[in-house]
Amino acid sequence: MLRLFCAKTRGGNMLVRCYRGKLSVWAALCVLVLCWFYIFPVYRLPRDKDIVEEVLRQGEAWQKNQTGIDHYRKLLTECCEPRKMFAVTKENSPMGKVLWYDGEFYHSRTVNNETYPLFVQENPLQLPLKKCAVVGNGGILRNSKCGRDIDQADFVLRCNLPPLSKDYVEDVGTKTHMVTANPSIVEKRFQNLLWSRKAFVDSMKVYGSSYIYMPAFSMKPGTDPSLRAYYALADTSSNLTMLFANPEFLRSVGQFWKGRGVHAKRLSTGLFLVSLALGLCEEVTAYGFWPFSVGLDEQPVSHHYYDNILPYKWFHAMPEEFVQLWQLHKSGTLRMRVGCCPPQE
Template sequence: MLARCYRPKLSVWAALCVLVLCWFYVFPVYRLPRDKDVVEEVLRQGEAWHKNQTGIDLYRKLLTDCCDPRRMFAVTKENSPVGKVLWYDGEFYHSHTVNNETYSLFVQDNPLQLPLKKCAVVGNGGILRHSKCGHHIDRADFIMRCNLPPLSKGFVEDVGTRTHLVTANPSIIEKRFQNLLWSRKSFVDSMKAYGSSYVYMPAFSMKPGTDLSLRAHYALADSSSNLTMLFANPEFLRTVGKFWKAHGVHGKRLSSGLFMVSLALGLCEEVAVYGFWPFSVDLEEKPISHHYYDNMPPYKGFHAMPEEFVQLWHLHKSGTLRMRVGRCPPQEGGS
């Protein structure tokens, strides 16, 4: 009788233990460095940086083995034939079955001229303001930018002008361009800043983003734009997310910047990173804006930007990639 009384209690305790373990798996307890600690660490490192070819080769192999960026970073006719089910990486219970309409919008295969040599991945952090990194960025062979940033004259000295691939979250189409339901002119005109680059959209990450991404594609196609639309492959995004989760990044979703850095590490011989600084002060501990062009904060709890920075800083210190933080020197002999 006594044993029967304890069984339900033991079951409840077991269930609670499982819930607690799951909570710590999703939201682990760890201490992120304070902004001041990060500044001190960066200042201690100084300008010293040495390329580590072994580290570069290792990360290219790790990302190739887990995520196959050469073949899978975009949805193509080769990897997504008619009838293939694309499971949304941001909403696991939604999927899209490739039909004749969507298939016709895909590129044939990876359109990038591989191998890419010196790549620059440009984030939008406020640390770029007054950095004078524009000429460094523009010297790269392949330049990736995030979320349709402004490249107007007032920013050229800090962020450069050239672009080869730029990401565009569907939420930008929704908020900045009113879902492209009323007018497409402002969208098409704003996209001219990116020349003949690739526009990379996660059309199959969240269900509402599919129609928005298709509208953006048709808006560019109907205007005879020089831009080429690429749809991010949800399988690639999912596997990259798992890769960084295993390396200590526990946000609900990776930032567009970290996806781009991952792509660059998988495809490029050298990677330089600019504008990745998710902290409220600069290296002189003076307040800075969240973006170099505005001070709009991110959605809380969605990305784990400080964790992402810590991982990238480890790669910088190991010589696997180079992070540019603060001002760029006026002239430089190396990369």
């Protein structure tokens, strides 16, 4: 109306154009504000300090809640079917199936006779698993003496090829049954496996005969390094088994958590593993999930237990994820270990 009025009274073409110009500026501003709200939501959570306080208030008290566990497993099974779908298998991805990348906007790869033989026949895990331990890489694990606790679990899941050298054994344990590997690690640490592959193969020996879980079909640049990791392990007849994460499963898990208020471009590997464990195991304990720079005793905590390299800032929403997990902890569905583990007799 304003524009109409303007055009009638002044009759100038120029001014209309000027208003249009202003309109586009307004539109751009609106988009910017919307983006701003998307990245920094107003409803975003309590500050770090409040979370720490709440955790302290809760203390060591934890009560297992079987109905909660069953309920969650049902929810996850309904949305994502972790038992069948968590890895790309010959069963769920026959030749010719199109795998849509979950971390790309519009990109796919068809299963052909180059990739098909690399998949396992079917879900190789013997279900149901009893006691699972999901080990994050948070700095809070350092000096936690949780190693023995973790090793007692029936199935240990770890994230992103963490170091398991002697210095850390007391805190993080030695056993591994499944370890995820981000293709970016392969790219950075092992020169994309284009040159010498010995370093990679040797460093994988720490994980014994576990499963390597790689999100090969999530990001476009991640596919080749992941396949190359498979070739490297197969060439040396290693006893590790490579599982490729199913992009469908990852997407549905992402949507599951988005519906529960985790706003991030992508979930962290830790949350994927916890969801997987909740769907597969009867009892889940999570260690080393602590995305804050201050510990419970107000002491600074490094980002990882092995280094303090901070991640790319707006990619993961770790604190939000932590709040979600903590709610599950409070309801007794899973157990979070955020402090030291009690010394065992």
